Amino acid sequence: MAHTPTPYGMLAEFETAADVLHAAEKVRDKGYTRWDVFTPFPIHGMDQAMGLKNSKVGYFSFIGGVTGYTTGMLMIWWMNAYDYPIIIGGKPMFSPFGAFPPSYELTILLGAFGALFGMLFLNRLPRLHHPLLKNARFKLATHDRYFIAIETSDPKYSETEIRKLLESAGSKHIELVEE
Amino acid sequence: MAENANSLNVAPPPRELQREPLVANNRSIGWISDAVAGVIEGKTPKWWWWAFVPSVLLMSLLGWMILYLMVTGVGVWGLGHPVMWGWAIINFVWWIGIGHAGTLISAILFLLRQKWRTSINRAAEAMTIFAVMCAGIFPLIHIGRIWLGWWLFPIPNANGIWPQFRSPLMWDVFAVSTYFTVSLLFWYMGLIPDLAVMRDRSKTKPRKFLYGLFSLGWTGSNRHWSNYEKAYLLLAGLSTPLVLSVHSIVSLDFAVSQLPGWHTTIFPPYFVAGAIFSGFGMVMTLLVPLRTMLKLQDIITVRHIELMCKVTLATGSIVGYAYGMELFIAWYSGSPYERFAFLNRLEGPYAWGYWLMIFCNVVVPQAFWWKRIRTNMLIVFILSIFVNIGMWFERFVIVVISLHRDFLPSNWGYYAPTPIDIMTYLGTFGLFFTLFLLFLRFVPLIAIAEVKGVTPQADPHHPAGGAKGGHH
Numbered sequence: 001m002a003h004t005p006t007p008y009g010m011l012a013e014f015e016t017a018a019d020v021l022h023a024a025e026k027v028r029d030k031g032y033t034r035w036d037v038f039t040p041f042p043i044h045g046m047d048q049a050m051g052l053k054n055s056k057v058g059y060f061s062f063i064g065g066v067t068g069y070t071t072g073m074l075m076i077w078w079m080n081a082y083d084y085p086i087i088i089g090g091k092p093m094f095s096p097f098g099a100f101p102p103s104y105e106l107t108i109l110l111g112a113f114g115a116l117f118g119m120l121f122l123n124r125l126p127r128l129h130h131p132l133l134k135n136a137r138f139k140l141a142t143h144d145r146y147f148i149a150i151e152t153s154d155p156k157y158s159e160t161e162i163r164k165l166l167e168s169a170g171s172k173h174i175e176l177v178e179e
Numbered sequence: 180m181a182e183n184a185n186s187l188n189v190a191p192p193p194r195e196l197q198r199e200p201l202v203a204n205n206r207s208i209g210w211i212s213d214a215v216a217g218v219i220e221g222k223t224p225k226w227w228w229w230a231f232v233p234s235v236l237l238m239s240l241l242g243w244m245i246l247y248l249m250v251t252g253v254g255v256w257g258l259g260h261p262v263m264w265g266w267a268i269i270n271f272v273w274w275i276g277i278g279h280a281g282t283l284i285s286a287i288l289f290l291l292r293q294k295w296r297t298s299i300n301r302a303a304e305a306m307t308i309f310a311v312m313c314a315g316i317f318p319l320i321h322i323g324r325i326w327l328g329w330w331l332f333p334i335p336n337a338n339g340i341w342p343q344f345r346s347p348l349m350w351d352v353f354a355v356s357t358y359f360t361v362s363l364l365f366w367y368m369g370l371i372p373d374l375a376v377m378r379d380r381s382k383t384k385p386r387k388f389l390y391g392l393f394s395l396g397w398t399g400s401n402r403h404w405s406n407y408e409k410a411y412l413l414l415a416g417l418s419t420p421l422v423l424s425v426h427s428i429v430s431l432d433f434a435v436s437q438l439p440g441w442h443t444t445i446f447p448p449y450f451v452a453g454a455i456f457s458g459f460g461m462v463m464t465l466l467v468p469l470r471t472m473l474k475l476q477d478i479i480t481v482r483h484i485e486l487m488c489k490v491t492l493a494t495g496s497i498v499g500y501a502y503g504m505e506l507f508i509a510w511y512s513g514s515p516y517e518r519f520a521f522l523n524r525l526e527g528p529y530a531w532g533y534w535l536m537i538f539c540n541v542v543v544p545q546a547f548w549w550k551r552i553r554t555n556m557l558i559v560f561i562l563s564i565f566v567n568i569g570m571w572f573e574r575f576v577i578v579v580i581s582l583h584r585d586f587l588p589s590n591w592g593y594y595a596p597t598p599i600d601i602m603t604y605l606g607t608f609g610l611f612f613t614l615f616l617l618f619l620r621f622v623p624l625i626a627i628a629e630v631k632g633v634t635p636q637a638d639p640h641h642p643a644g645g646a647k648g649g650h651h
Contacts, residue, residue: 039404041629042632079341086340119409141399
C-alpha cells in the first residue's frame with residue numbers, strides 16, 4: 001500500500017516579533033483552538049495575543065513545597081523522637097526550630113521538582129518526535145524567525161481561509177506540513 | 180487637544196543619560212545564535228588544549244590524593260589537636276561560597292529584573308555546579324572513614340540508629356545537596372531552548388542525536404514558553420531563599436558551637452555576603468579573559484563587567500563592615516575569651532593571614548569606586564584574583580585561628596598543612612577547570628534565548644521589533 005502523507009497543518013513564517021504578535025491576535029479572534037506560535041524566545045504579550053490563561057505550573061510547585069515541608073518535619077520527628085530517641089546535650093527530642101532548616105531545604109527541593117517536572121508534564125515533554133521538527137524551514141524557529149501553525153485537527157480548519165488569513169497578516173511563506 | 184496626544188513628541192534623553200545596550204553594535208537576533216554556537220562549532224582553539232591537559236592531570240592528582248587518604252587515614256593531613264578542622268573545611272566553605280554567585284545572578288537578579296544577567300547567567304550557573312561538586316568532596320573525605328559516608332543520609336545504621344537532626348552538620352547535608360540539585364535543575368531548564376538551537380544547527384549525526392535528546396523535543400511553542408516562563412519564575416523564587424539559606428546553614432556549622440570566634444549571630448548574613456563577594460570574584464576571573472578569547476565582547480560587554488565590579492564593591496564593603504562589627508562585639512561582649520580570640524587574630528601567630536584577608540577583601544575592592552579601573556579588563560582580572568585569595572584566607576582565619584588557641588594555654592598549638600593538603604586542594608582546581616572547559620566546548624556558554632529576549636528586536640512594541648506607527 002502506498003504511503004499517503006496526512007497533513008499536520010498550515011505553517012506560516014513571519015519576520016518580526018510585531019508581525020507574529022499581530023497575526024496571533026487575528027488567529028485568536030477568528031476562534032481557532034488547535035494552533036500555536038513558535039518563537040526563538042518568549043515574546044512579551046504573546047500569551048494575551050493568543051488568549052492563553054495563566055500557566056498552571058504554580059500548583060505543581062506548591063504541592064511539591066508542601067509535601068517537602070511536611071515530609072521533613074514528620075521524618076525528623078519520627079526518626080529522632082519516636083523510632084529511636086536519643087538524648088543529645090539535653091536538647092528536646094523534637095523541636096520545630098531544630099527541624100526547620102532541613103524541612104525548609106526539602107520545601108525548596110520538592111517545590112523546584114514540582115516547577116520543572118510540572119512544566120514538562122504540562123508541555124507533554126520530553127517528546128522524541130514532532131511533525132514540525134522534520135520541516136527544514138522550521139529550524140529557523142530557534143534562530144531568528146517566527147512561525148504560526150494551525151493544525152488540521154482544528155474544527156474550523158480550512159486551507160483556503162487560513163492561507164488568506166495568514167497572508168493578510170503579513171506572512172510571505174506559507175506551506176502545508178505533513179504529519 | 181486630545182487628537183494631538185498621539186503625536187506628542189518626546190525628545191530622547193541626552194546621551195550621557197542613555198544606557199548602553201545589553202548587546203553591543205546592534206547585533207541581529209541570528210547573530211547571537213551564530214556567535215554563541217560558533218564557540219562550540221568552531222575548531223578547538225589551541226589554548227583550550229593548553230588548559231585542558233594540565234587540568235585533567237591535576238584532576239587525577241585529586242584522585243590519587245583521595246585514594247592515599249582513604250588507605251592511610253586523615254593523619255596524612257596536617258590536622259592535630261587542637262586544630263581538628265583544617266584545609267578540608269576551609270576549602271569546602273570557599274568552594275561553596277564561590278558557587279553562590281551563579282544562583283544570585285540567575286535567581287535574585289532575575290527577580291530584581293536586572294536584564295544584564297542574561298549574558299553571564301549560564302556560565303555563572305555552570306561555575307556554581309562545578310564549584311559545589313568540588314566543595315562536596317571535602318566534607319565527604321574529611322570524615323575519615325569514607326565508606327561510612329552514607330551515615331549522613333537519613334538511613335538507619337546497622338544498629339537501627341538514625342542520624343540526629345539537632346546537629347547543624349545534618350542541616351548542612353540537606354542544604355548542600357538541595358543546593359546542588361536545584362542549581363542543576365535551574366541550569367538544565369535554562370539550557371533546554373538553547374540545546375534546541377544547537378540541535379537545529381547540527382550537521383553531524385551524533386550531535387543531532389545528543390542535542391536532540393537533551394533538548395527534549397523543544398519546538399519554541401508559545402504554549403510551552405508560557406509554562407516555561409512560569410516555571411522559571413518559580414525556580415528563581417525558590418532559589419532566592421535557597422541561596423540565602425545555604426551559606427547561612429554553612430555558617431551555623433560554626434555559629435551553633437560555643438567557640439569564641441565562631442559563636443556569633445552575625446555569621447549567617449556575613450557568610451552570605453562573603454559568598455556572593457567571592458562568587459563574583461570567580462565569575463570575573465573566568466569571564467574577563469573568556470570574553471576576549473571567545474570573541475564575545477558584544478554580548479559580555481564592558482558594561483557587564485562594570486556592573487559585576489559594582490556588586491563586588493558592595494559585597495566587599497558589607498564583608499568589611501562585618502569584620503569591624505565582629506571586633507566591636509568581641510570588645511563589647513566583655514567576655515575575656517571573646518576578646519582574646521579576636522586580639523589573637525590581630526596580633527597572634529597567624530596575624531599575617533588576618534591582615535592579608537583585610538587587604539584582599541576590604542582594601543582591594545575599594546578600587547572599584549573608579550570607573551577607569553572598572554573598565555580596564557586587565558586590572559579587573561588581577562583584582563578578581565585578589566578577591567579569590569582573600570576569601571580563602573577569610574575561611575582560614577575563621578577555622579584555624581579560632582581553633583589553634585583553646586581556652587587553656589596547655590591546649591595551644593600551631594597548625595600547618597602537609598603537601599597532601601595542598602595537593603588535594605590543587606586537585607580540586609583540576610576537577611573544576613576540566614568540567615568548565617568541557618562545558619565551554621559542548622554547551623552554549625551564554626543563554627542564547629534569554630539574550631535574544633532582551634534585544635530591541637525582540638520587543639514587538641519597538642521599531643526594531645517591527646512595530647509600526649508613531650504612538651511611542
